[in-house]
Each structure stands twice: as C-alpha cells, then as structure tokens.
Amino acid sequence: MPSSAGPSIDTITEGGRVTQVGEGQQAEESAPPIMTFGAPTTGEILAERYELVEHINNDSAGRLVWRGVDVVLRRPVAVVLRYPGGDSATEMLQAAVAASRVIHPNLVGVYDAIDEAERAYVVREWVDGRSLREMVADGPLDPGRTTAIGNAVASALAAVHATGMVHGNVHPGTVMISDEGRVVLADARTDGADSQENDVRAIGGILYFALTGHWPHAEAPLHGATAGHGRAAIPDAVRDASGAIAAPRQVRAGVPAYLDDLTMDLLDAGIAPPPSDVLSAELARLDIPVEDDGYLEPAGPLRFAADNGEEPSPLASVAGRKVAVGIAGLLAVALVGLLIGISILGNDDETPQTEPVARPSSSAPAAEATPAAAVRKLSVTEVRIVDPDSKLRDELGGAEKVIDGDADKGWDTDTYTRSNFGNTKSGMGVWIDLGEERTVKSVQVSLSATGASAQLFAGTTDPPPTSSGDKELFASYKKNPIGQPFEQHDGTTMTFNGFDADAKYRYLLFWITELPPNDRGYQVGVQEITVQGS
Known part of the structure; x- marks a missing residue:
C-alpha cells in the first residue's frame, strides 16, 4: 500500500523490485528514519499538475521517489522530492535543469524542476524496469548484453559531454534497463566533484559489475555506490594480496578477451581513457547481433577473432593497452554522426531560471598515434x-x-x-x-x-x-x-x-x-x- 503522511516513509516495490529510474543506491538499513514536515500523500497534486500515485523508494540522499501522473498530458512521471528546498536543493535543481537541455534516447527525460522552499522536486520520465544493480543481483550478464549496456551508457555520456557538462553519478543504481530493453542513464549531479574522465572510467566499473557482479570501486566509490553497507551493498571486486582487482576473465569463464582488456584498461589509473565519443563508437562497433558472426568464432564463448587466416583490420580489435587512443583517428568518420539527435534546448518556462553548471572536459584530445597492432590468436x-x-x-x-x-x-x-x-x-x-x-x-x-x-x-x-x-x-x-x-x-x-x-x-x-x-x-x-x- 502507498505510504501516508508521517515521520518516515517505507520503501514500496512491485513484485520485489524497484520499478523506477535513477533511484541510485537505496538507503542503508541502518540509516535513521527520514523526518519530514508536510510529507507527500497519495493523491496530492503538485504544482497543480503532477498527481502522486505511489511511493516507490528513498534514495541514498534521502530523497523520496514517487510514481505520479501528469494530469495535463496524461502521462506517467517520476517525482523526486527533497526536504527542505531552498539552498540545500540547489545542486539537485541545477542538475535537473542541465539534464533537461540534453535530449538523447539513453538519457532519462527531465520535464520539470520546482523549488517550494519547504521542499523541492524534480519531475522526470517514468521507465518501467530495473536498475543494473537489481538485474545483476540475479546473476552476471553475458558478454553481448554487457557490451550493449556499456554502449548505451557511453552514448549517453557522449551526449552530455558534448555540451561541456559532466554526469558525475554513473554507477549500477543509475543505469536503468526498461522492460522493453531500453537502457537509460539517470540522476546526473553538478556538484563539481567529478570530471568527464571519471565519467568514462565509470563505464569500466559498469562493464566489470555487469560481467562479474562485483564493484571495482570499493576503496574510492562513485556517488551513492559504496560497497558493503546494508541493503545498498554491492560485493567488492576479487582482489589479490596487494589489493589489485582480478580481471573479469579470472572471475568467471566465457568473458572474451576484447571485453576483458577494455574493462581493465578503463579501470587502470595509469592509462588515459579515451573521450566518451570515441569509446561510444568503439562499443557500438562491438555491439553486433549474435547472428552476425563476421568476427565471431563459430563455437564456444563470445569472442571477436579473425577466423579466415587474414590479418584483421586495426578496427577489428579493442584489446591492448592504450588501444582506444590508438584508434581515435580511425574512428573520426564514425563519430561524425554520433551526436545527431542530440538537441540542446533553451530554458523551459516551467523550470527555474538557473543556468546549468558547465565545465570543460578534462579529457585531453586523442593524440595522433599509429593504430595499435591487431590482437589475434x-x-x-x-x-x-x-x-x-x-x-x-x-x-x-x-x-x-x-x-x-x-x-x-x-x-x-x-x-x-x-x-x-x-x-x-x-x-x-x-x-x-x-x-x-x-x-x-x-x-x-x-x-x-x-x-x-x-x-x-x-x-x-x-x-x-x-x-x-x-x-x-x-x-x-x-x-x-x-x-x-x-x-x-x-x-x-x-x-x-x-x-x-x-x-x-x-x-x-x-x-x-x-x-x-x-x-x-x-x-x-x-x-x-x-x-x-x-
């Protein structure tokens, strides 16, 4: 049953799973009850437009996530409320305004952001599905599904980075997979704590988590992604005596070499990651249908290889340290149309007149380099x-x-x-x-x-x-x-x-x-x- 007003609000799920984007990590089981005054109630209409239907959960920041309905357009929405509003809600509202300016199929749509002093709330797209964190709780994903999810996240980040902004909150709780298979990234931050480079490195964490069920950032977790605490716990990566993480192929069988190498390269602090658009183009190339076996061995686990005895082209390999930088020049043509469909919108009349926090990319342009030698059997x-x-x-x-x-x-x-x-x-x-x-x-x-x-x-x-x-x-x-x-x-x-x-x-x-x-x-x-x- 939906929650009524009171000093705390319990998490509500459908069928044992959260059904909303961007919930981040759920609050720890040891967290104190959330004390609010004038807490929302079922049936309440916010801004004379958004009717609250059901409380879904509370995220790690103590914000309340509700399922609602836009009574004007008659469409389902998600409403994220924060108590109080005012100065303490500035970061949330700025992030919402910034996100509303980027339209991309792999980004959750943001419709409205309102500050009422005693509370603030963001209204955004409702997506029926599960977060990556919840999906992997049923078991690690296969390499093909992992590549497709990584491709979608990289594409979303390329759209964000093209505006000069940073997402700053990429982790298994903010990557959402709808019931129809659409992958969306939600819950951007604009608190200045991150960089575009960290966004790209976070894709390595997403790939690692999808392949193994373990999170490789326990010592320096991303926002809301702390491992090892309460309901929000994500198992830490397998590590050796020195603390170095084991590669996905050492954790489970069947992980192809190209995906293992790319994941570990993105997690290696000693290797400069490629820009998000370059990474997106490479993952898009690798994200091919299973029946298209031009680079797939006819038997055994998914693996990209050249079976015809000929040397594959430099683009036929993602393995090898620094390969993403090496292929940057070769991907230039593929990148020309990457941002088609991305629309940078002006301020909407219904959003507060707060300019997004825009920061230049910290990722240096790809250096001119000779393409890396193709890796093969x-x-x-x-x-x-x-x-x-x-x-x-x-x-x-x-x-x-x-x-x-x-x-x-x-x-x-x-x-x-x-x-x-x-x-x-x-x-x-x-x-x-x-x-x-x-x-x-x-x-x-x-x-x-x-x-x-x-x-x-x-x-x-x-x-x-x-x-x-x-x-x-x-x-x-x-x-x-x-x-x-x-x-x-x-x-x-x-x-x-x-x-x-x-x-x-x-x-x-x-x-x-x-x-x-x-x-x-x-x-x-x-x-x-x-x-x-x-």
Missing part, C-alpha cells in the same frame, strides 16, 4: 609436456590436443592420491613454442575441472625433452613468472595478462602445482590453450 608451432620429477615419464602423450581447437579433447594428468601430485613431484606443465618471438597479450587455459592451482612462466631456452632437459627448463623459466598464480581456482578458465607490452616472447610454460579432486583421487585435464597477441 597466435599460432603455436610445438607443445610438449614438461615433467622434471618423473622417472617413468608416462604422462607425456597427447600434448597436441591442447592446441587442436577442440575443447572436448585435451591432455590429462594421471590420477594421484593427493592434490600435490601424491607428494612425488613439484608440478608438471605444458611447454609452448610460438615459432618466433611475438608480442603476447594474454594466455587463456581451459581446464576440465575447478580447484586447480597453476601459474605461467616465460623463458628463452629450448632444452631437449628429457628428464634433465625438463629440470633445466623449469629452473630457468620459474625465474620469469607472468601475472599472478591461480590458487585453487573456482573456475575452469585461467587467463594470464601480465605480459610486458614492450617485450617479445617465444617460449611459455603453463605449470600446474595442485590438482583438483575427482571421484577417484586428484587429476586435471588441460583442454585448450589459446595465446593472444600480435
């Missing part, structure tokens, strides 16, 4: 099993199956009585020869079971495939680890990204240190190893 000329501690050396057959493109066939270890190879050896692994020195971006290893521990090494020598040669090889390679080791990994896919972009690699060693259990003991199969690079 590299060919492997030779593989073999390395087993330095074995006397029988009876587990060496079948190594070629890990590069045959068939994930249903692979190389298996023997079954051991303990996870540490029965305490008979320090480990064993798969040695890879790329045939020549190459730039390597990542190595993905698909395993037959969860719970294995492994790491990746690089080397420069090719000793003979004998027991003594394997000992020599491992002693040399273990001095050069790539990325972080996986410990009892809860997935079946391990992705190693810690390659030096300025270095060349020919020989790699995937090294298994701990086996997962099965119904007979401890064993694992290496189903497929894929090396990405140029």
Whole structure:
C-alpha cells in the first residue's frame, strides 16, 4: 500500500523490485528514519499538475521517489522530492535543469524542476524496469548484453559531454534497463566533484559489475555506490594480496578477451581513457547481433577473432593497452554522426531560471598515434609436456590436443592420491613454442575441472625433452613468472595478462602445482590453450 503522511516513509516495490529510474543506491538499513514536515500523500497534486500515485523508494540522499501522473498530458512521471528546498536543493535543481537541455534516447527525460522552499522536486520520465544493480543481483550478464549496456551508457555520456557538462553519478543504481530493453542513464549531479574522465572510467566499473557482479570501486566509490553497507551493498571486486582487482576473465569463464582488456584498461589509473565519443563508437562497433558472426568464432564463448587466416583490420580489435587512443583517428568518420539527435534546448518556462553548471572536459584530445597492432590468436608451432620429477615419464602423450581447437579433447594428468601430485613431484606443465618471438597479450587455459592451482612462466631456452632437459627448463623459466598464480581456482578458465607490452616472447610454460579432486583421487585435464597477441 502507498505510504501516508508521517515521520518516515517505507520503501514500496512491485513484485520485489524497484520499478523506477535513477533511484541510485537505496538507503542503508541502518540509516535513521527520514523526518519530514508536510510529507507527500497519495493523491496530492503538485504544482497543480503532477498527481502522486505511489511511493516507490528513498534514495541514498534521502530523497523520496514517487510514481505520479501528469494530469495535463496524461502521462506517467517520476517525482523526486527533497526536504527542505531552498539552498540545500540547489545542486539537485541545477542538475535537473542541465539534464533537461540534453535530449538523447539513453538519457532519462527531465520535464520539470520546482523549488517550494519547504521542499523541492524534480519531475522526470517514468521507465518501467530495473536498475543494473537489481538485474545483476540475479546473476552476471553475458558478454553481448554487457557490451550493449556499456554502449548505451557511453552514448549517453557522449551526449552530455558534448555540451561541456559532466554526469558525475554513473554507477549500477543509475543505469536503468526498461522492460522493453531500453537502457537509460539517470540522476546526473553538478556538484563539481567529478570530471568527464571519471565519467568514462565509470563505464569500466559498469562493464566489470555487469560481467562479474562485483564493484571495482570499493576503496574510492562513485556517488551513492559504496560497497558493503546494508541493503545498498554491492560485493567488492576479487582482489589479490596487494589489493589489485582480478580481471573479469579470472572471475568467471566465457568473458572474451576484447571485453576483458577494455574493462581493465578503463579501470587502470595509469592509462588515459579515451573521450566518451570515441569509446561510444568503439562499443557500438562491438555491439553486433549474435547472428552476425563476421568476427565471431563459430563455437564456444563470445569472442571477436579473425577466423579466415587474414590479418584483421586495426578496427577489428579493442584489446591492448592504450588501444582506444590508438584508434581515435580511425574512428573520426564514425563519430561524425554520433551526436545527431542530440538537441540542446533553451530554458523551459516551467523550470527555474538557473543556468546549468558547465565545465570543460578534462579529457585531453586523442593524440595522433599509429593504430595499435591487431590482437589475434597466435599460432603455436610445438607443445610438449614438461615433467622434471618423473622417472617413468608416462604422462607425456597427447600434448597436441591442447592446441587442436577442440575443447572436448585435451591432455590429462594421471590420477594421484593427493592434490600435490601424491607428494612425488613439484608440478608438471605444458611447454609452448610460438615459432618466433611475438608480442603476447594474454594466455587463456581451459581446464576440465575447478580447484586447480597453476601459474605461467616465460623463458628463452629450448632444452631437449628429457628428464634433465625438463629440470633445466623449469629452473630457468620459474625465474620469469607472468601475472599472478591461480590458487585453487573456482573456475575452469585461467587467463594470464601480465605480459610486458614492450617485450617479445617465444617460449611459455603453463605449470600446474595442485590438482583438483575427482571421484577417484586428484587429476586435471588441460583442454585448450589459446595465446593472444600480435
């Protein structure tokens, strides 16, 4: 039932879910009741036009979100009220006025902003649907859906940034997906605390959250996006001992390399993000229908690759550090029509005569650069099993199956009585020869079971495939680890990204240190190893 007047107002939902845009993070369960005087009531008409129908929820700032009806135009609206009005509501009203000047299909429409001193309210478009935060509560999204949402958010931000303004409040609670699949961004801020660069970086957080269900900004959260508190809690990203977040491909299987790389690049403070219009154009290119498989492998998880044996064009890859800046020049033609449909409107008679807070972009123009080399699957000329501690050396057959493109066939270890190879050896692994020195971006290893521990090494020598040669090889390679080791990994896919972009690699060693259990003991199969690079 809708709330009546009183000292506090409870959250009302339909079917257990909030059905309104821009609610941000819900107030924490420990937050005190919201005390108001003259609180709104069902059926009340504001400004002789907006009838309040149902209280939906309170956002993290204590504002009241109501479903209403514009009795003049007979359309549903959302009404966001703040107590009191006056000076304390300036930021909310300025943000509403600024947002009303940008018309874009991926931005929630703002219709009115009114200050009545004792309260202020903003009237905006009503969208039936769920926030991204609520949607991902049912489970992480697939890569295609994630790319489409990221594309919509980037497009909305490009429209905002084209006016010189900043959104400043991009997080899973302000990204809304309607029941018809439309993605809209709501609840902009104009408090001067953010920049266009931070807006763009926030898209990395949106992609990471959609793919993993975890929020990567717990230590420095975006507005209203604090993790770990009450109803509003969003699980923090998986982190290593140093606090660095795990890449999406390390959290769950099936995340394509191009999306993993783009997400981590946007989250990397050491890499300048591209302007929002460049990012929007690139995500739009990647956001292709599933049936359009020109760059999709015919089987397995969604991945962009060149299957025809030819070098893909520079635009066919988003992977690689700084790639967004590198492709900026190539995207110029695509960007010509990006802002078509964006209308910058003058002040409406029904909005307060408050000018929006406009700030120049903090994102530097993309530097002229040579397009980054296309990242693709590299060919492997030779593989073999390395087993330095074995006397029988009876587990060496079948190594070629890990590069045959068939994930249903692979190389298996023997079954051991303990996870540490029965305490008979320090480990064993798969040695890879790329045939020549190459730039390597990542190595993905698909395993037959969860719970294995492994790491990746690089080397420069090719000793003979004998027991003594394997000992020599491992002693040399273990001095050069790539990325972080996986410990009892809860997935079946391990992705190693810690390659030096300025270095060349020919020989790699995937090294298994701990086996997962099965119904007979401890064993694992290496189903497929894929090396990405140029």
